[in-house]
Amino acid sequence: MESTDRQILALLSADGRMSYTDIGKATGLSTSAAQQRVRRLEQRGLITGYHASLSAEALGHPLTAFVETKAFDPADDDKAARLLEAMPEVVSCWSVAGDASYVVLVQVANTAELDALLSRIRGQAKMDTTTTVVLTTHFRDRTLVAPSDA
Amino acid sequence: MESTDRQILALLSADGRMSYTDIGKATGLSTSAAQQRVRRLEQRGLITGYHASLSAEALGHPLTAFVETKAFDPADDDKAARLLEAMPEVVSCWSVAGDASYVVLVQVANTAELDALLSRIRGQAKMDTTTTVVLTTHFRDRTLVAPSDA
DNA sequence: CCTGAAAACACATGTCA
DNA sequence: TGACATGTGTTTTCAGG
Numbered sequence: 351m352e353s354t355d356r357q358i359l360a361l362l363s364a365d366g367r368m369s370y371t372d373i374g375k376a377t378g379l380s381t382s383a384a385q386q387r388v389r390r391l392e393q394r395g396l397i398t399g400y401h402a403s404l405s406a407e408a409l410g411h412p413l414t415a416f417v418e419t420k421a422f423d424p425a426d427d428d429k430a431a432r433l434l435e436a437m438p439e440v441v442s443c444w445s446v447a448g449d450a451s452y453v454v455l456v457q458v459a460n461t462a463e464l465d466a467l468l469s470r471i472r473g474q475a476k477m478d479t480t481t482t483v484v485l486t487t488h489f490r491d492r493t494l495v496a497p498s499d500a
Numbered sequence: 501m502e503s504t505d506r507q508i509l510a511l512l513s514a515d516g517r518m519s520y521t522d523i524g525k526a527t528g529l530s531t532s533a534a535q536q537r538v539r540r541l542e543q544r545g546l547i548t549g550y551h552a553s554l555s556a557e558a559l560g561h562p563l564t565a566f567v568e569t570k571a572f573d574p575a576d577d578d579k580a581a582r583l584l585e586a587m588p589e590v591v592s593c594w595s596v597a598g599d600a601s602y603v604v605l606v607q608v609a610n611t612a613e614l615d616a617l618l619s620r621i622r623g624q625a626k627m628d629t630t631t632t633v634v635l636t637t638h639f640r641d642r643t644l645v646a647p648s649d650a
Numbered sequence: 651c652c653t654g655a656a657a658a659c660a661c662a663t664g665t666c667a
Numbered sequence: 668t669g670a671c672a673t674g675t676g677t678t679t680t681c682a683g684g
Contacts, residue, residue, distance in 0.1 A: 359552070359554055362551075362552035363551055363552050363554060364551070365549075365550060365551075366516045366517065366549075366550035366551045366552045367516065367517060367550045369677080369678060369679085370678075370679070370680095371677075371678060371679085379651075379652095380651070380652055380653080381678075381679080381680095382651080382652075382653085382679090382680080382681090383651050383652070385679075385680080386651080394558065395555050395558045396554060396555055396558045396559065397552050397553070397554060397555075398553045398554065398555050399515075399516075399552070399553045400515060400516035400517045400550065400551070400552050400553070401512075401513055401514070401515075401516045401550070401551060401553060401641075401643075402509070402512035402513050402516045402547050402549070402550050403547070403548045403549045403550070403551060404509055404513060404546060404547060404548065404643055404644075404645070405545050405546055405547075405548050406644070408544065408545045408546045409546065409644065409645075411644060414594070416594075416596070416603065431638050434638075435638065435639065438644050439644070440642075441640075441641060441642050441643070441644060442637075442639060442640045442641060442642065443637075443638040443639055443640075444564070444566075444634045444635075444636065444637050444638065444640075445634070445635040445636040445638065446566070446632045446633065446634055446635060447632065447633040447634075447635055448632045448633070450632075452638075453566065453632070453634075457644060482596045482597065482598045482600075482603070483596065483597040483598070484594045484595070484596055484597075484603075485594075485595040485596060485597055486594065486595040487592075487593075487594050488581050488584075488585065488593040488594065488595065488602075489585065489592060489593050490591075490592045490593075490641075491551075491591060491592060491640075491641065492590075492591050492592065493551075493554055493591070494554075494556070494559065494561065494588050494589070494591060494607060495554070495559075519658085519659065519660085520659080520660070520661090521658080521659065521660090529670075529671090530670065530671050530672080531659080531660080531661095531671095532660090532661075532662090532670080532671065532672080532673095533669075533670050533671065535660075535661070536669080536670080537669090
């Protein structure tokens with residue numbers, strides 16, 4: 351991958367609705383050349399999609415927390431991902447090495463809702479939980495577009 | 501906020517490059533009405549931006565990990581956010597309540613790079629680290645567009 | 651990677667309820 | 668205030684080279 355492509359990735363990370371014309375202007379390409387590059391970046395899987403970022407605060411979910419979970423019975427561990435996915439408050443979900451099975455990031459309205467969610471995780475998913483409340487989100491999903499080639 | 505607006509948020513979360521014409525078709529609005537709604541959602545801060553999602557794997561950073569950090573000296577805690585932000589491997593950074601000061605999500609090429617990064621965090625930022633390697637990312641930044649009004 | 655032209659789209663303005 | 672119609676300028680898209 352080359353410098354122009356990396357530049358395009360940086361531009362589209364910053365503004366996912368940028369027009370091909372503007373991408374062309376910024377990179378010294380014609381509109382159609384820019385479009386072709388973008389299409390190739392999509393096809394090669396470097397760009398996986400475009401998304402509007404929504405404000406959890408403005409949507410009424412100002413409270414963010416990490417919840418580490420661990421199934422009481424290790425046999426239930428596989429179902430857990432699906433159960434967690436079914437909970438709308440759970441916005442991200444990772445399997446991790448180490449003590450916990452899953453780490454999830456949740457967005458809720460207040461502590462009462464957090465409490466209710468944790469009960470549901472314990473009850474439905476039969477998992478132990480360890481919760482860490484987020485005080486400030488300094489940055490999120492910042493994009494790394496300096497590094498290696500592809 | 502009303503049902504149409506929530507629908508628009510869901511559409512733009514799923515496809516951030518959707519045209520106003522298509523949004524209109526999907527919601528039963530005219531192109532210009534759809535455009536107006538979107539503009540208002542942006543102005544009211546519900547939509548904070550549009551971004552291309554890049555594949556960390558395709559970019560050569562297949563290894564994801566959480567790093568909990570805590571400054572040796574609590575007085576250094578404020579500087580830490582800036583130091584962490586200066587490290588390109590750190591893609592997300594949260595301040596948290598509890599034992600750690602910060603939780604960061606990092607994306608690196610391999611364990612050697614992770615090792616080097618942790619050394620830098622300890623050395624530069626003067627922080628203790630506790631690292632949890634991610635095995636699978638089940639989903640990330642899934643959007644919550646059912647909930648409350650605004 | 652570029653040119654060029656047709657189709658689709660964006661967006662401002664004006665109108666109506 | 669919210670939806671829509673229309674007109675103008677852009678952008679997209681698909682020929683071609």
